[in-house]
Amino acid sequence: MLDAEGTSMLAEVDREVRPSRPGTGVQDLSGARVPSETEASARRRGGRARRGGNEPEVRKVWINPDEDHARENRRFPTNYISTTKYSPWNLLPKFLFEQFTLFSNAYFLAVGCLYAVDKITPVFTGGRYSTLWTLTVVIVVAFVKDVWEDLNRLRSDRAVNRHATRRLAQDGDEHVQDTTWARVHVGDILRIEKDEAVPADMVILACSSDDGVAYIETKQLDGESNLKVKVSIPDVSDHFDNIQGALETRGYIDCEAPNELMYRFNGSITILQGEEEVVLPLSYENFLLRGCTLRNTEYVLGVVVNTGRETKLMMNIKPAPRKRSTVEKKTSYYYFVPFTMQIVFCSILAVLSRSECRRLPIRDAWYFAQPDENCAFLPSFLRFFTYFLTFSSMIPIALNIFIEIARVFHTIQVSSDGDMIDESTGTKSEARTSNLTTELGQVSYVFSDKTGTLTANRMVFKKCSVGGVVYGWDLDDAATSSKVLPVEKLSSKLHDQNRSGNLEDVIGEEFFKVLSICHAVVPEPGPDGQSVIYQSSSPDEVALATFAKAQGFEFASRSNKEIFVQRDGHEEAYEILGVIDFDSTRKRMSVIVRGPDAKVKVYTKGADSVILSRLAPGQSLNKAKDDIGAFAVEGLRTLALAYRQVDDAWFDQWSKRYAEARGSLTDREREVEVVADEIERALTFVGVTAIEDKLQDGVPDTLRSLRQAGIAIWILTGDKQETAINIGLSSGTFDEDMDIVIINEHDVPGTSAQIDRALGRWTALAVETEGLKKYGLVIDGATLHFALAPELETKFINLTRMAKSVVGCRLSPKQKSEIVDCVRRHEKGKITLGIGDGANDVGMIRAAHIGVGIVGLEGQEARLASDFSIGQFRFLKKLLLVHGRWFYKRITKMALFTIYKNIMLALNDLYWAPFNLFSGQPLLDPWMSGMYNIFFTALSPIALGAFDQELVKDYALTFPEVYRKGPKNTAYNLSKFIAWILTAWWHSALTFFIAFFARADGPRANGQPVGMWPFGVIVYLNVLFTVLFYLWLFQNSWTWLTFTAWILSIIAVFLFLGLFCLFSLSTNTSPPMNLVVQVLWGQPKTWLIILLVVLIACLPRLTLRTYRRSYRPNLKVLVQELQRKRLKREDLEGKDPDKDALHQRRPSVSITRGEESMVFSGFNFEPYVPSKSGTFYVEKGSGERPLLFPRTGSDTKVTVDVDHSSTSFGKHRRAKSDGRVLLP
Structure with a gap:
């Protein structure tokens, strides 16, 4: 119903981060979300909404x-709205301006106009307007497309405006x-x-x-x-x-x-x-x-x-920036080669035209009315433009149309791929733009969000720490131990009417009250009308409320004034006195209520680092911090819970100040924040929750395949460092035998020192150790702020280049987009891809060359801002390695082949010029040149660009290494472009001179001379059949569509040329062509010449390809052979390319600071010398408490974790280490 403003209209919305409750900045209470830049800037402006001018x-x-x-x-x-692109009075001027700002359209408009000038045009028949007619077709097609799309928008606007x-x-x-x-x-x-x-x-x-x-x-x-x-x-x-x-x-x-x-x-x-x-x-x-x-x-x-x-x-409805593909930009750039050739040919032939005119006696021929004027400067100057028209077809007018048609098929193939449908939701993959299909085959960097992208974003409560005891919920037998008790042992005591009421019971009761009261969950009736379903924009809150309900503290309903909690069969009403919403700056949420006991309490939950800093003094937190660290190592998302009881008099005074702050029209956010800070102090700690967000199916396999394809993986998340590292290990972003460099500093000098240390270490190892495997890099948001400083940015990028994978933690949405922008600035020519599922990923998605949105539980912002949308992260594997590679190889082949066939035809006029004394007379009728691009050589290249497959999907997925050439641009670069031009040059020489020396212009059987036009037709047929058969050598797969396109092209040659040269038609279009084709087709010499030209043109390429496949096969050829023989990867002789680069040394052990903050920082690679400070460790696998060794300078005491726990970070880091030395 709201399509005009709703889903379709918001495809281009530049969106900010959504709050979990109205008026908040974000929706994730773990600190993984931060406000948008627009929101943050609004706070800095004091909440004012300036619109400019005198508003x-x-x-x-x-x-x-x-x-x-x-x-x-x-x-x-x-309230009338209009989303149309055009209006009745600006339709034509705006459309024409947009069309003729394109180089190709402006070029062919100039060519078409020059054909109409009598003193320039080499053609005086109706064919002189063929270029304008062709251009008109292109413009009309684009016009109809734009108008049709705008009419659809107009109809949607009218439907919305007429709503009642x-x-x-x-x-x-x-x-x-x-x-x-x-x-x-x-x-x-x-x-x-x-x-x-x-x-x-x-x-x-x-x-x-x-x-x-x-x-x-x-x-x-x-x-x-x-x-x-x-x-x-x-x-x-x-x-x-x-x-x-x-x-x-x-x-x-x-x-x-x-x-x-x-x-x-x-x-x-x-x-x-x-x-x-x-x-x-x-x-x-x-x-x-x-x-x-x-x-x-x-x-x-x-x-x-x-x-x-x-x-x-x-x-918010703003047009998204138009993204152009690399192939499109390169093609526009490469056009300078044929354009330069055209200018050079025209200049040389114009000069030769004048010199030849002065030298030969023909200048005095009787049919020149004013012979002296024909050799003057002006006619020779105009001859330049005559030849400019003759060689204008060197730049193909139809290439843009071919690419657009092929892209349409590409988008259909993505959307209709049954392997890329999320069966759980029925979500299909979608190509939301066709401009970037080729970019999918050239990706060098993938920047990925974690929550909801790599993980399922289906939060499940797993553990909690209350009163120094860890409780688990719905754990399997392997996860339970004497250290993790069933949570029922806690909740059951709270429902016991005879409970003692000791401190442990009080803390436990307040723990569950925080879970059941402090949230923004909305209860809805279930399908049966009896049950209640919780809904919230934050899956974390749903998980916590569901857990509390299962333990007998059920959030039943809420009103504007009260929250109702079901407990022990009766309903408790809590009067809502105030709600201080969550935002990413505060990283906490508080609800102030008056309970059944008439006491005023503040219930708060939020990021552990924030809550722990706001607790009243005198509370023992060592065990809680240990539990938080243990939960993070397991990859669980943690939240800290606390409460505070305030007396009525103090609260009344605070409430007045809070109401005044909320009533302010200017600087409201800052004033509210100051007053809210007063009541969220001196809190009593009640516990920590740990929620599991499992990896999506196929994530490790997908990341492993992308790495084998040579793609650098960056995981950018707002989670804690320990959680991010654990996800990196479990997802396969980090190998178990990979060293991990962790940079976590608090200022620019410290960050610079750590980067220099890591660069020096790994640069030296890269020189000394052959086949060194790259490391993994971890950096947090605070350090990234310093690393992206102008003086450190280049060094930081150099460090990331050496890393195989990068994990960024505690990052804001702005920092995610800044990282992508930084990589794009320093890695010119490298294609980046951003993938995410939430509003906080929109900036990253828009900043990357390609944006991929995952349709998940956090809304549609990521999808609406993306270029492609998928239902699960694992579908990215096929999108890149199969479809992406197909699209890139297809379009590049089609573009090169189109350039080749156009230049091949045009160069025949270069050879013909000396035979017509450089008069500018074309060899071919212009109508034949037009039919060449529209009818004869259009279908086969389009089929090549739309359907060709070098490798079938199964082998493209099994051998991701074949993808590596795409990012290196080996299929489409200037040298490849020039090579195809040179091929076109010598093929055109074959088509012309074999026909010439075979005396194709000799007399007919009746003794009459063939003449210029029949000779031109023979050359034309040579070009046509050479082009069509040469295409066979580059067609990797033949389907009924590609074969039909090729057959229709052959049929079109006979059909259209036969009709064009009929007496009844050619008399009105091109009289010299009367029955020319019919006569030539009846001569055996014509077909012998065509056969000879095709064989000579194709044989070298066929020979070279056979030699390379037999004696110098590359990986693609080997995979094609396996595909042909239906063999598997393990049957390939030789070593796995991804296994050849393994270390020849042991990885360094995990180094963690011994501080309570549990942060990491770099490596010190010096060996242990008792007389000097260094980085040391002891094993703690024996159960002994690890020793802490003090360090001097900016370093802190450290400990090395060599724990043998199945879930610990230490196990992964220690995979090939003996735990004894830092250096090999």
């Missing part, structure tokens, strides 16, 4: 205004009037019914529920199906709870001016009561976005504050 920063909207104030409301735009809604009005008998979306104005009070969409940005005045809570769905905006909570302010809804009251209440809203920040709204509403004014703050909780849908609520009354193009949705 005020605050908009005033009158409610039920008088006549003067109504005029103020009417000065804002209407209801408006409250004082005039007439009906106080609730039907109207359309387009007629909605700022200040209108609308009544939105259940399951209706919101037509404009609105502030809720009242709703049908007694508690003032309304539920909305934003699926049309961001793809999320979970419901969000919106509330009306009680003191406002009291005035608007009925139609009459809503029409009589007067007031106004002061709010921020329209801006693109989708998930933020600040303002205040003033109710006029006689001389008295009641001012109340407004926030995002009271705000409805255009395009959202009302659910589970009978109706909502709201006042419109933004309309039409000024709604937040429409302001």
Whole structure:
């Protein structure tokens, strides 16, 4: 219903990070999400929404205004929207401007115009306009395509603008009037019914529920199906709870001016009561976005504050930057070669034309009316342009069309691939742009998010630490031990009526209260109508609430004022006194409630580093920190939980300050943050939760194959370092025998020193050790900030070049995109790919050459911002190694072959020039030149570009190494381009001179001379059949489509040439061509010449290919042989290419700092010398406590983990180490 503003319109939305609750910055409570740059900049501006010009920063909207104030409301735009690209008055000029800014179109327009100049054109028949006709076809096709797409947008716009809604009005008998979306104005009070969409940005005045809570769905905006909570302010809804009251209440809203920040709204509403004014703050909780849908609520009354193009949705609709493929850009660049050849030929032939005219007696021939003028400078100068037209076909007009047609087939092949359908959701892969299909075959870097991309984003509660004891939930027998107790031992005590009430019980009870109260979960009725399903934009919150429910602390429902928890068969009501939402700067969320015992408590959860720093002094945290580290090593996502009890008097004072801060229109975020910080101090620690986010199926195999393909893998995540490393190991990003360099510093000098140390170490090893295997690199967000400083950026990139895989942890969305931008700046010509599933990945996806979005549980932002979308990460393997390689090889072959066939035809006029005394007379009729590209040599190259397969999918997946040539551009580079031009040159010489020396222009059987035109036709036939048969040598796979295309090309030669040379047709188009083809086809000499030319042209290439395949096969040839013989990889003789580069030394052991923060930093590769400081370790596999050795300088004490635990980081790092030495 909302297609124009919804999913289709948001394909190009530049989106910021979505909050878990209205008004927040993010949705992940583990610290893995941070606010968007636009949101952060808004905070720095003090929350102001500047729009430039003279637009005020605050908009005033009158409610039920008088006549003067109504005029103020009417000065804002209407709600009519238009998303069309063109309008009736700019359609033609805008379209033509866009088309003729393209080099190829402008070039052929100039060529077509020159053909119309009598003193320049070499053709005086109707064929002189063939170039213009061909160009017209190209332009008309593009015009029809653009207009058709724009008409579809117009129809969608009209459908949306004509949607019905209801408006409250004082005039007439009906106080609730039907109207359309387009007629909605700022200040209108609308009544939105259940399951209706919101037509404009609105502030809720009242709703049908007694508690003032309304539920909305934003699926049309961001793809999320979970419901969000919106509330009306009680003191406002009291005035608007009925139609009459809503029409009589007067007031106004002061709010921020329209801006693109989708998930933020600040303002205040003033109710006029006689001389008295009641001012109340407004926030995002009271705000409805255009395009959202009302659910589970009978109706909502709201006042419109933004309309039409000024709604937040429409302001976010921005065209995505046009990405051009490398092949497309190179082709435009390589055109300078044939263009330069054209200019050189034209210049030489123009000079020879004048010198020949002066030298030969023909200048005095009787048929020259003014012989002296023919040898003057001006005619010779114009001869340059005559030859320019003759050689204009060297630049193929049809290549862009061929590429676009082939790309259409590429997108269809991706979308229809049955192997790339997510069976669990039915999600198909989608090529959202056709421009970048060839880029998929050239990827050098893959930048991947972790949560929801590598992992399934289906959170499962696994463990918790409460009171220094670790409890597990739903663990298998192997995971349970004396150190991990079943969580039921904790929860069962809390339900015992005779419990002692000791500190342990109190802490346990508060632990479960945090889980059941401090969240933004929305309960919904299940399919059976009895059960309850939890929904939230954060899967972590759903997992925690589900766990609490299973332990007897069930979150039952919420209202605007209360949260209800089912416990021991009865319902407990907690009055909501305040909610301090989560954002990525705070990394915590707090809910302030008054419980059944009338005590005011603050329940807080968030990132462990933040919560632990806010605890009251005197609490023992050593065990908790150990547990947090252990959970992180297992790859679990951790959250710390705490609470605080405050007295009523202090809370009343704090609440007043908090209300004042929330009512501020300027600097609101900063003031709220300062006041909120006061109540989130002196907390009591209650425990830590550990949630498992399992890897998706096929992730390790996919990453391993991508690495074998020569692609560098970067995992960029907001998780803790230990968690990120563990995921790197379990996913196969890091090998068990791979050394890991960890850079974690706190300033520029320290970061520089660590980079220099690692560079020196690995540069020396690369020189000294043959076949050195690359290492893995780990860096955190704080250190990355220093590493990307201008003075360190180049060194950092050099370090990453030597790494086989890179993991970045604790990164913000901005840093993800900065990394991609940095790599693109320093790695010119290397193709990058960004893949993610959430709003925080949009910047990275847009920054990369290719953006891939995974359709997951975090909404549709990643998909809408991407160039390709897939359902699971494992599908990336086939997308790159199969489809990507196919697309790249196909398009490059097609482009080179198209250049080859055009130059081959054009060069025949170069050889013909001396025989016509450099007069500029073309060898071929222009109509034949036009048919050459449109009918005779079009289908086969297109089929080659759309369907050819060097390797079938199974062998392309089994041998990912064959992909490595794609990123090296071996299939399409300047030398390859010139080689094809040289091939075209000597093939054209064959087609012309064999025909010439075979006396193809000799007399016919009846003694009459053949003449110029029949000779040209024989040369033309030589070119045609040479091109079509030469194509056979580059066609790797023949399907019924490619074979049909080739057969149709042959048929077209006979059909169209036969019809063109019929007397009835040629008389009106080209009289010299009457029956020429029919006569030539009847002569055996014609076919002998064609056969000889084709054999001589193809035989060298066939011989060379046979020699290479037999005596100098490359990997691709070997795989093709295995494919032909249906053998497997292990049957290939020789060593696995990926195994040849293994270390000849033992990897360094894991080095971790002994500090409580559990951070890592670099290596010190000096051997142990008692007299000097260094990095030392002891084994702790024997169960003894590890010793800590002090260090001097900037280094800290360290310990080496050689633990034999099956899940420890140490095991992976120690795979081939004896645990005794740092150096081999």
